[in-house]
Amino acid sequence: MIFSPQHKIGDLMNKRTKRTFTPEFRLECAQLIVDKGYSYRQASEAVNVGSTTLESWVRQLRRERQFAVPEPDRVWCGDITYIWAGNRWCYLAVVMDLFARRVIGWSLSANADTALISNALRMAYETRSQPRDVMFHSDQGSQCTGLKYQQLLWRYRIKQSVSRRGNCWDNSPMERFFRSLKTEWVPANGYVGKDEARRQINRYILNYYNSVRPHHYNGGLTPEESENRYRSYCKTVANIT
Structure with missing residues (x-):
């Protein structure tokens, strides 16, 4: 050219x-x-x-x-990371809607168990008004493949896909979110306790990451702005037709 x-x-x-x-x-x-x-x-x-x-x-x-999806509540992904709080490691489970990289569910616990990821998924499901036919992508961890979690997915009618073992790029949107959280928000020495960690992570997700922080994937829009623009477009098209 x-x-x-x-x-x-x-x-x-x-x-x-x-x-x-x-x-x-x-x-x-x-x-x-x-x-x-x-x-x-x-x-x-x-x-x-x-x-x-x-x-x-x-x-x-x-x-x-590779992770592009056409509309909200079609593909979610989830993962777990660790946060230092109160002189010990705590575990943070997060669920993200891949359409605009919006975080829609999360849970913090001293244990990286099925209850942790179930609470995060439950929050996402209720926050998004119980959508149907969602595909949920996660890794091959025992928490995500255990019977109790599989039963919860079945109850919510959520289909599951899992990443290839040892391939972090299969869940790279979650990896990038955790990196942003830890470099932009979490103190270098961690938090004094789990309660403070929970409050600060809530602030980061609700008051900054979803609503203020521009996202490269969205062309500089925040996740909330990207979703709102999509819904506004859908309403305009519906009114025309």
């Missing part, structure tokens, strides 16, 4: 700040290569970003598109 220097200015470059790259800028740079046929050299010259950086953004875009 013919390279145009006009891509160095305009809307795309406005999304780049002096010290960092906005989520919109990273996404659209990757789309130049993945969707519009630019070579890495052409894209690098157009947006003044190194080829190595562009390659990492392209890899990220391609990974995320």
Whole structure:
């Protein structure tokens, strides 16, 4: 394709700040290569970003598109991580709706057991008004494959898929959320106790991650904004038809 220097200015470059790259800028740079046929050299010259950086953004875009779903409450994913609180490890189970990467259920406990992940799934199911025909993706941990949890999935009519053993990319949206939580919010020395950890994690999810923090996958929109935009579009289409 013919390279145009006009891509160095305009809307795309406005999304780049002096010290960092906005989520919109990273996404659209990757789309130049993945969707519009630019070579890495052409894209690098157009947006003044190194080829190595562009390659990492392209890899990220391609990974995320593997988890793209057409609407909310079609595919959820879940996982467990550890949080230091009160001089011991506690365990955080999280359920995410993959449409806009919105966290919809979570639970914190001193034990990484079936009750922990069941509480997170139960919260997600009630928060989302008991949707039907959801696909739930998780790893092959014993908590997710045990009989009691399977019975809960059956009761909610949720279908389950599990990732390949040892392949973290099969559940990369959850891995990225946990990384964001720990680098952006959790203190380096952890929390003084489980109650404080629970309060702070609630704040992060409800008051920041879902509602304030721009998400690269959503083109810079928050998960709430992305879902609201989708529902508004659906209402508009319904009114037209």
